[in-house]
Amino acid sequence: MARAALRSAAWSECWFPDAWVFAALGVVIVALAALGFGATPTVTVNAFGDGFWSLIPFTMQMAFVVIGGYVVATAPVVARFIDVLARVPRSGRGAVCYVALVSMLASLLSWGFSLVFGGLLVRALARRGDLRMDYRAAGAAAYLGLGAIWAMGLSSSAAQLQANPKSMPPGLLNITGVLPFGETIFLWQSVVLTASLVVVSLLVCWFTAPSDRNARTAQDFGVTDSMATPALPPRTRPGEWLEYSPLLSVLIGLLGLGWLGHEFVAKPAVTAIANLNTYNFLFLTVGLLLHWRPRSFLDAVARAVPSTAGVLIQFPLYGGIAALLTHAPGSGGETLAHHLSQLFVRVASTDSFPAVMGAYSAVLGFFVPSGGGKWLVEAPYVMQAANDLHVHLGWAVQVYNAAEALPNLINPFWMLPLLGVLGLKARDVVGFTFMQLLVHVPLVLGMLWLLGLTLSYVPPVMP
Incomplete structure (x- = not known):
């Protein structure tokens, strides 16, 4: 498996396109498919243009995930804490599995936290001179929270929506009624599936991690900075x-903490932290206070902004893809997403429905990645x-x-946010995540x- 992972990594490093090219190819493929199902050129181009900016709020949220x-x-105190955590592994292969476990467990609480924290842990492990860890495999392991089990946890947008009748559109409420967590993420079947995915993912990490002789370290990729605040x-x-005084940091921080306290009192803690706006607000407020002086905080923000470039330029293309799938009606007035769903539903039975619809969701998710938002459409x-x-x-x-996690x-x-933290490209890690995909499907x-x-x-059950 380690040799297969290395061959997969070598192939992806040579042939896998840049993330923006990948998204652009997706636009072309979906646009051609819409035209093939009878959408007119005018409808197709209008759907793409109308959807291009539809993810701007989410784009900014994701950019702030990286910045926050x-x-x-x-911040010095947090950097020291991450360094303490990075002392645990005793081998490069063990470090890869350690990162995978931390990332997956964190994603059950919040996928955003998992994404950033996993990347920062990899950076800390990479600084250990006594540990020869493959930087690509560790980066792929840090991504497993998003690639394996995040939607099975408390930050599942679909489960959160179905449990809250006030958040559901009337049409969906009439179809499903209210589905509490006990009927979704807390089913014993869900727990068994989640635990199985964690164990199997760790085994794949262990068997695919390159040996010390074949490992490529962070230094091999030109990643050498410590990320510590100068x-x-x-x-x-x-x-x-005022830039060097903590006065403004304290005053703004008190206002922010006051609002956060109100949010966590008014809502369950899990619901509050699963909201990306609250999550980002929390990180920015804590970051401001930990840096203590505005000048230190602003310098850290300036160093973080270049890592968001891929997010800012790529996400609009995915907005266009989503609109092409769901808002470009073809012959009979049906969209491409509807045709896809009907294709799978026609061949499903009561027993085969989970497998058939799982395959459908995975295929559609490959073209329209979503943190659960496309559940409203599907x-x-x-x-x-x-x-x-x-x-x-x-x-x-x-x-x-x-x-949904498979694609x-x-x-x-x-x-993209993780790659920004790691200083890598998608082609550097996808060879290892592809090995996970082969097992997970x-x-x-x-x-x-x-x-x-x-x-x-x-x-x-209606409310």
Whole structure:
């Protein structure tokens, strides 16, 4: 497996395109498919243009995931804590598995935290002179939270939405009713599937991590900085007094902490932290206070901004792809997404529904990566099909959650913030994540089918 991973890594480093090129190819493929299903050229170009800027709020959120994580991690006290965690592994292969475990467990609470913290842990491990760790394999391991189990945890947007009737559109509420966590992420079948994915992912990491002789370190990729905050230069003019004084940091920090306290009192802690705006606000507030002086905070932000370039230029293309799939009607007034769903639903039965719909969700997710937002688009026809076939509705949500993570393993959309922290390109890590994909696809689809057989249909419960 280690030799296969190295060959896969060598191939991807040579042939895998840059993340932006990957997204641009996706635009062309989906646009041609829409035209092939009867969409007119005018409708196609309008859908692409209208959707191009549709992810701008999310784009900024993802950019701030990188900035906030970088700012907090480069604060001296946090950098020392990460260094303490980085002392645990005793071998390069053990370090890769350690990163994978931390990343996956963290993703069950918050995928954003998992993404940034995993990357920062890899950077800290890479600084150890006594540890010859393959930087590519460790970067791929840090991505496993997003590529394996994030949607099975508390930050699952689909599960959160289905449990809160006030957040659901009326059309979906009438189809599914309310599905509490006990019917989705806390099903024993969900726990078994999640635990299996964690164990299998760690085994794949262990067997595919290169030996010390074949390992390529961070230095081989030109990544040598420590990410520690450099000492501030001395103040040279009176106008810089507020930049070097903690006064503004304390006042702004108190305001921020007050708002955060209200959020966590008014909402369950898991719900509050799963909100990206709250998550980013928390990191920026904590980062400001930890850096203590505005000048130190602003310098850290300036160093973090270049890492967001890939996010800013690529995400609009995915907005265009999503619109082409869902807002470019072809012959009969049906969109490409509808045709895809009907293709899978026609061949499904009650027993095969989990595997068939899991495959569908994975295929569609490859073209429209989503942190759960596309559930609003898919849920009405997916859950109606589950009702018609008498499939357990909570398990249908988990089918979506488990399968949605699969395309993340080779789609660079979600890799961008992590790659910004690591200083790598998608081609550097995708050879190792592809090995995970080869194992995860049959495992996930098979367990979705097998565990689905243990559940019985329960009619929707209306609030």
